Amino acid sequence: MEQATPAAIRRKKAGKEKRARTLNQSYWSKYGVFYLMMAPALIVLLINNYIPMVGGLIAFKNMTYASPSFFQNFLDSPWVGWDNFKFLFQxxxxxxxxxxxxxxxxxxxxxxxxxxxxxxxxxxxxxxxxxxxxxxxxxxxxxxxxxxxxxxxxxxxxxxxxxxxxxxxxxxxxxxxxxxxxxxxxxxxxxxxxxxxxxxxxxxxxxxxxxxxxxxxxxxxxxxxxxxxxxxxxxxxxxxxxxxxxxxxxxxxxxxxxxxxxxxxxxxxxxxxxxxxxxxxxxxxxxxxxxxxxxxxxxxxxxxxxxxxxxxxxxxxxxxxxxxxxxxxx
The missing domain is CATH 1.10.3720.10 (MetI-like)
Structure with a gap:
């Protein structure tokens, strides 16, 4: 049985990396155009549906309006935990x-x-x-x-x-x-x-x-x-x-x-x-x-x-x- 030398290990690793790059290139050459077509809709979905989800944190804050900047008000407002939910259901x-x-x-x-x-x-x-x-x-x-x-x-x-x-x-x-x-x-x-x-x-x-x-x-x-x-x-x-x-x-x-x-x-x-x-x-x-x-x-x-x-x-x-x-x- 051939003993695994450092050079053989490196060659084997390089071969795996080359095959992975080839498969990756083949995948993107085959499906890349579809991802490109999906890109505008995905960007709109990200902006309209996922980024605003960060606003869910407001439910756990007592919002103050000391600053004209909403972002600054969000950062300065204290955390109140579940108090807003308690107020809603009580x-x-x-x-x-x-x-x-x-x-x-x-x-x-x-x-x-x-x-x-x-x-x-x-x-x-x-x-x-x-x-x-x-x-x-x-x-x-x-x-x-x-x-x-x-x-x-x-x-x-x-x-x-x-x-x-x-x-x-x-x-x-x-x-x-x-x-x-x-x-x-x-x-x-x-x-x-x-x-x-x-x-x-x-x-x-x-x-x-x-x-x-x-x-x-x-x-x-x-x-x-x-x-x-x-x-x-x-x-x-x-x-x-x-x-x-x-x-x-x-x-x-x-x-x-x-x-x-x-x-x-x-x-x-x-x-x-x-x-x-x-x-x-x-x-x-x-x-x-x-x-x-x-x-x-x-x-x-x-x-x-x-x-x-x-x-x-x-x-x-x-x-x-x-x-x-x-x-x-x-």
Whole structure:
């Protein structure tokens, strides 16, 4: 057996380094152009999504404003540990805002799934493609409208004095008028309707794209076997678009502690009489910041929402992975 001399060891090491450089050069010559194409998006992602995460440290500080420089104020502000979180959760409204945020988002997730898939199936079965495109465009339009515009459209219906419901529809039906902005009991129904009106077109188009990608040979074979349309939907369409359904649902679960600020602030006109059913974490933090200027508490709420959302995505994905590994996100 040849004895390993220092020269042989050096030659062996040099050979390994040369092979590593060759492989590295080969890798970059093959995939470098793709990294170059990704560079602008990665830079934007870094600047917009990752660098601002440093601001999460504000949640553990009592921010002072002695200096005109925000960075200097950040450095000079004392650390307060978990005090901002304690202040957030010890308020009398902590349970109210958490309950409203979670329950509304659960309803939104369910309705987005049911109506999104339902309308996608209807669009897919329309014989006139031109008519299908018209309906898709009409339903997708509210998704691009500003929430302020939508708030005025809703106000045109719900205005207590000159709204369409109170002025035209209810008198025709012989019903009593309702002061919508002072009776909170109606808003758990109104807000999901408005949310669905705005988002159903978006989800329908996503699910429709998944349905269109299904091979028609499955349906032809099912038709030959005598399967009805409903049977084809439950046995072919829904199982094959299940990965898309799971992905969209997991993404919404990740934001279950976030609320659509425009929906709960603009549409409700921030009416104090409705707070029992419309006050959510986002609007509560906004009002707290505007009244008290407490940026630490606002940052604590944002960090709390982000961490809980991240944990929920991991937990939901783990459940999906245990049921069907192929359908999990990761």
């Amino acid at each position: 308020t009398s409204d902590a349970w109210l805002i958490t309950r409203n945020t979670i329950l509304y988002n659960v309803v939104f997730i369910v309705t987005n799934l049911v109506f999104g898939v339902g309308f996608a199936l209807l669009f897919n079965n329309l014989k006139s493609k031109r008519l299908a495109k018209f309906h898709q465009t009409t339903m997708f339009l509210p998704y691009f409208l500003s929430m302020i515009i939508m708030a005025y459209l809703v106000y045109a219906f719900l205005n207590p004095e000159i709204g369409i419901l109170n002025k035209i529809i209810f008198p025709m039906l012989g019903w009593e008028t309702i002061d919508w902005y002072s009776e909170p009991k109606w808003w758990p129904l109104i807000l999901p309707i408005i949310n669905e009106w705005r988002n159903v077109g978006y989800y329908a188009v996503i699910y429709l794209a998944a349905i269109i990608g299904i091979d028609h040979e499955y349906y032809e074979a099912a038709h030959i076997d005598g399967a009805s349309k409903w049977r084809q939907v439950w046995s072919i369409t829904v199982p094959l678009i299940r990965p898309v359904i799971i992905t969209m649902t997991l993404l919404q679960i990740g934001r279950i502690f976030y609320a659509d600020f425009g929906l709960f602030f603009q549409v409700t006109r921030n009416a104090g009489a409705l707070y029992d059913t419309t006050l959510v974490i986002d609007t509560y933090v906004y009002q707290g910041f505007m009244v008290m200027g407490d940026i630490g508490m606002s940052s604590a709420a944002g960090l709390y929402q982000a961490v809980i959302g991240f944990v929920l995505v991991l937990a939901s994905n783990l459940v999906v992975r245990r049921v069907s590994k192929d359908d999990a996100l990761f």
